[in-house]
Amino acid sequence: MALIELKNLKVYYELRQGVLAKVLGGNREAVKAVDDVSFEVHEGEIFGIVGETGCGKTTLCKSLLLLIKPKGGQILFGDRNLLALNAKEVREFRREVQMIPQDPVGSLNPRMRIKAAVAEPLRAFSQVDPAGIEGQVDELLKIVDLSPEFKEKYPFQVSGGEARRVTVARSLALRPKLMICDEPTSGLDVSISAKIINVMRAIRDEFNLTYIWVSHNLHEINYISNRVLVMYLGKIVEIGKTSAVFKRPGHPYTQGLLMALPKLAGPSDSAEKKIYLKGEVPSPMNPPRGCRFHPRCEQKKSICMEVEPELAEVEASHQVACWRQRC
């Protein structure tokens, strides 16, 4: 069952404009950070989102939380259309969706003790009486494997991995249905990210959560997610079961990304012959005509430069937006 569903979501960042341009009218220039994206996330799954810097991953996450107002499209959460909610309903909704931000230390108020930070959502939604809050905080910290002595510490006294677990505890406080994890392991050492991943998995099983897991670590996505979405310049280029996408990538971009992954087995498989993704991501302000990936694509045809491909099924629940798959 779909927990959250996006239909043709568009998020544009409009640019500032001079007076003359305003008078003359015309379309305002905009960065199309998320352009016509539709997908659904099922209940209880871990949904991975991958893509390079600037492809719109974080914008997508923020618009799911209604932190950025989309320009068009629909977001359905259960039977509610999120973009039509009033302020009171939005507040209600925020209880059910939580985000684990990218920078854990930055997201904790440096003047608040850990216990205050974790208790804040409880207070804000007055879930429990003040006397019960302390106990709740203890319990939350225990869930993420932190000892109760952490309660009295300030954010600068804890390490990066611990701060990350504090933010996990805090987002768990209101028992959300959906958690959006924006690069939960970036900047952490391998042993510590292993710890975080294990904690997150245990929590998911215990509280029956759904995760949207954003990362540019493809190994991690491959390990943790059930389904994965590959984004390029604000568009979905491929979506499907993780095992299928990683084994039989259909889009040249996905193929390039996977090819770029260093493998632990060593450079045995002819490192020289590796195909690298050449060039840079074009500006999202005026994306290339036709397929957005065509300037970097080595398998492009003439149609790729003219018409934008749409997502099409290549096998059961595995869709690719590429002309090569069509003909």
Next chain:
Amino acid sequence: MKQDLKLLEIQDLSIVYRVGNRAGRVVEKATIDLGPGEVLGLAGESGCGKSTLAWSILRLLPGNARIVGGTIRLEGRNLLELPEKEMNREIRGKRVTMIIQNTKESLNPVFTVGTQMSDLLRFHGKEDIPWTASVSPFRRARINKERHLECVRMLSEMEIAAPDKRFYEYPHQFSGGMKQRVMMAMNFMVSPALLIADEPTTGLDVSVEAYVLGLFKNKVRQYRTSVLYITHNLRILSEIADRVAIMYAGMIVEQAPVEELFRAPLHPYTRALIRCLPEGGSLGERLQEIPGQVPSIFERTEECKFLPRCPSRTPICSEVPPPDRKTSSSHSVLCHNPLEGS
């Protein structure tokens, strides 16, 4: 001359940081060597002392650091005894160069990339004519021209598109991956004997990272530069390094050729690190985490640093410091009970 002449030999190097009136042991009895044209990967978690080790080769440690023992030999000369002046004139930026972690900070934002590159040639190039010398302006112009051409050639060698145009641009006009390639160009331009790369690809996207690494590898081969490559990403090392040294809490715990290390690690820590890495399609099993924490630099004792977290400890581990065992000519491990080819 001996056949296996080493370019860099670091022996029993110990470095201490003074914090307040306490002394923290950051690097302890580290011994590594590097042959000409070899790429040695140095891996370990943050705070294990790998960057300190790298900066000590250039003797650019912060003021509260002291090298308390050991030697660093580059081409036979002990760098720790070299006068500061000679370090500047001959070693830093000449025989030994470094690509640092943060590319944004390593290029000066107020000068064009071209200026910064040709400055390098002015200071380190062969034809160094002082500004005060009376030289015909034509000759000066010719030298300037040559420098310019050299820089442009180097930029194009690093596969930067339109190098003549790019030469006149500022660092902010370059993307992260391009800046890193400019840094690489500047490093290879002075043809150093030893190149220290301290996590040069952190913060780059996987695709850009792979591309930059591939390019780096080719150039290292082309110029036969020795490289000390520091990273915490073991996967990168398996792509690029010939040999790998694993560092934990200031000590080199294991050293081996790259394939052997990943296939059959001997130190429990190395194995734990490898097992931490998520590999695809195995959601059924939990990732192996390493219990406990790295000991603080103030609490380091003579015994094995990994002891409290080690799954294969025995009573002897807490009594005798671990011996440095050589299991083959190229594989050494600092452990009482090395694992048997797992």
